[in-house]
Amino acid sequence: MSAVLETLMQNDLLSSVAYVTSAILFVFGLKLMGSPDSAQRGNLLSAGGMLLAVVVTLLSSGLDYKWIALGVAIGSAIGYVTAVRVQMTAMPEMVALFNGSGGLASLLLGASEYTSHGADPEFQGFTAFVTFLAIIIGGVTFTGSVIAWAKLSEKIDGKPILYPGQQFVNAALLLTALVLGVLFTLDPTRGVLVGASSGGGAMVLSSSIVFLGLVVLSLMLGVMVVIPIGGADMPVAISLLNSYSGLAACAAGYAINNSILIVAGALVGASGIVLTNIMCKAMNRSLGNVLFSGFGSGAGGSGAAVEGEAKAATPEDAYYVLEAASTVVIAPGYGLAVAQAQHAVRELGDILEDNGTEVKYAIHPVAGRMPGHMNVLLAEANVPYEQLVEMDGINPHMPNTDVCIVIGANDVVNPAAREDETSPIYGMPIINADAARTVYVLKRSMNTGFAGISNPLFFCENTRMIFGDAKKTVESLIEQFKS
Amino acid sequence: MAEALFVFVLSVFLGFELIAKVPSTLHTPLMSGSNAISGITLVGALMAVRVDSQVVSIILGVSAVALGAINVVGGYFVTNRMLRMFRKKD
Numbered sequence: 001m002s003a004v005l006e007t008l009m010q011n012d013l014l015s016s017v018a019y020v021t022s023a024i025l026f027v028f029g030l031k032l033m034g035s036p037d038s039a040q041r042g043n044l045l046s047a048g049g050m051l052l053a054v055v056v057t058l059l060s061s062g063l064d065y066k067w068i069a070l071g072v073a074i075g076s077a078i079g080y081v082t083a084v085r086v087q088m089t090a091m092p093e094m095v096a097l098f099n100g101s102g103g104l105a106s107l108l109l110g111a112s113e114y115t116s117h118g119a120d121p122e123f124q125g126f127t128a129f130v131t132f133l134a135i136i137i138g139g140v141t142f143t144g145s146v147i148a149w150a151k152l153s154e155k156i157d158g159k160p161i162l163y164p165g166q167q168f169v170n171a172a173l174l175l176t177a178l179v180l181g182v183l184f185t186l187d188p189t190r191g192v193l194v195g196a197s198s199g200g201g202a203m204v205l206s207s208s209i210v211f212l213g214l215v216v217l218s219l220m221l222g223v224m225v226v227i228p229i230g231g232a233d234m235p236v237a238i239s240l241l242n243s244y245s246g247l248a249a250c251a252a253g254y255a256i257n258n259s260i261l262i263v264a265g266a267l268v269g270a271s272g273i274v275l276t277n278i279m280c281k282a283m284n285r286s287l288g289n290v291l292f293s294g295f296g297s298g299a300g301g302s303g304a305a306v307e308g309e310a311k312a313a314t315p316e317d318a319y320y321v322l323e324a325a326s327t328v329v330i331a332p333g334y335g336l337a338v339a340q341a342q343h344a345v346r347e348l349g350d351i352l353e354d355n356g357t358e359v360k361y362a363i364h365p366v367a368g369r370m371p372g373h374m375n376v377l378l379a380e381a382n383v384p385y386e387q388l389v390e391m392d393g394i395n396p397h398m399p400n401t402d403v404c405i406v407i408g409a410n411d412v413v414n415p416a417a418r419e420d421e422t423s424p425i426y427g428m429p430i431i432n433a434d435a436a437r438t439v440y441v442l443k444r445s446m447n448t449g450f451a452g453i454s455n456p457l458f459f460c461e462n463t464r465m466i467f468g469d470a471k472k473t474v475e476s477l478i479e480q481f482k483s
Numbered sequence: 484m485a486e487a488l489f490v491f492v493l494s495v496f497l498g499f500e501l502i503a504k505v506p507s508t509l510h511t512p513l514m515s516g517s518n519a520i521s522g523i524t525l526v527g528a529l530m531a532v533r534v535d536s537q538v539v540s541i542i543l544g545v546s547a548v549a550l551g552a553i554n555v556v557g558g559y560f561v562t563n564r565m566l567r568m569f570r571k572k573d
Contacts, residue, residue: 075552
């Protein structure tokens with residue numbers, strides 16, 4: 001049996017068949033992800049494909065199993081424990097970390113390939129070029145994801161970090177990396193001639209210094225390109241980094257000439273691009289604007305100042321209105337996740353339904369910090385997904401809605417996006433919360449949101465502000481209904 | 484080289500077609516699920532840890548194996564956890 005296996009492995013037939021099967025499982029898995037009922041099966045199929053690829057690879061001869069076992073054991077333990085423990089509200093930063101981990105793996109794989117085969121003549125040219133790509137994309141993915149994680153988990157300020165000449169510095173970094181990349185591609189072993197010394201001899205940067213320089217530059221680039229992106233734009237940044245992690249794996253696949261890495265990496269690369277595009281469209285902004293404008297730093301203005309006074313209300317006031325309402329729309333935002341209010345909101349929704357009120361949840365595509373963030377939170381709280389309505393589906397019904405409860409959302413319900421041409425978010429499609437007969441905004445204070453843009457919704461005639469922690473407010477509403 | 488490009492373009496095209504059909508409700512699990520697939524680097528990393536490799540390559544390879552495993556194992560488990568919540572409630 002083992003002799004047969006040996007023969008199969010030698011002509012690569014077994015691994016080819018297994019890799020094709022894995023690729024098919026990934027494709028079917030992603031296809032089944034298209035519907036809530038089949039999505040879990042899809043994920044399991046995809047995991048099966050991964051397991052198959054790993055097991056078949058382990059059958060190849062010459063592997064050092066004790067070290068492999070160590071790496072797999074450590075990685076799996078860390079991955080499993082974090083996956084089981086993480087709170088649903090912290091999902092964006094979790095995905096960012098896993099993403100970064102994949103990016104760093106691709107960088108290290110490229111580095112390992114270079115240290116073991118960099119001197120071979122075949123390495124020069126195409127292999128050197130794709131190794132360079134794996135290093136640079138993997139490095140950017142890694143540090144970019146770490147910065148995204150730090151911003152999302154508020155380890156650092158979520159506001160854009162800007163400084164004069166920022167785009168020039170970034171362009172210079174990228175250009176230097178590209179020049180080193182070209183030199184590396186042309187001859188990975190030679191090093192770079194940097195000038196002649198006084199004695200007449202050539203001064204040469206050794207090839208390993210060029211390589212290290214590439215690694216350092218890629219890591220710096222990741223930091224530099226993500227710091228100017230504000231917290232509210234994170235759905236775009238995370239989608240893009242997701243795409244990069246796939247492309248890094250793909251480049252690493254070319255470097256080691258492995259078809260399953262190429263195919264799987266390209267699939268993920270494409271998927272990230274599609275999501276990035278959807279997120280940009282939902283904000284009516286170009287990708288370039290999201291990446292480079294430092295949106296929300298206040299530099300671009302905050303729109304026309306709003307005249308008038310916001311009217312405050314207490315949960316008791318809201319109770320009487322909600323009690324008599326026949327249609328209620330709940331518009332959640334990132335604040336729902338921060339306050340961990342999803343379970344309380346579901347309970348309030350149930351009570352309202354029992355009271356004969358029709359309850360819907362209005363989901364804006366960029367509400368929260370990653371694509372689909374609100375859907376996950378509400379699903380965790382067991383809100384039936386028939387009650388979740390997308391922006392385009394809910395807006396025609398807003399004028400006939402008795403009460404709209406805005407929970408921790410700001411920009412996605414800001415009417416300035418519709419009316420005020422000077423507002424930085426002008427043109428972004430929004431949920432027309434202001435069209436409802438009464439609007440309750442649950443908010444900590446009158447502070448502007450993440451993007452620092454003033455919101456005329458708070459000053460509308462039909463708007464009442466209920467200040468305080470969203471979860472406490474919802475809980476006290478529930479109390480009112482129960483007593 | 485041409486063949487390599489062919490495979491890449493075809494896979495990207497397939498990815499576009501597959502993902503564009505996913506409803507926005509499932510975008511978070513889709514992202515973490517596809518993120519797990521990008522941990523495929525693990526497969527490449529396994530092949531870098533050979534008995535005849537130099538110490539440096541082994542260290543780099545084993546680190547890549549561990550990081551790839553975090554990405555793969557963590558990614559699939561967390562996606563499964565999320566998707567369990569999306570099933571129809573009886």
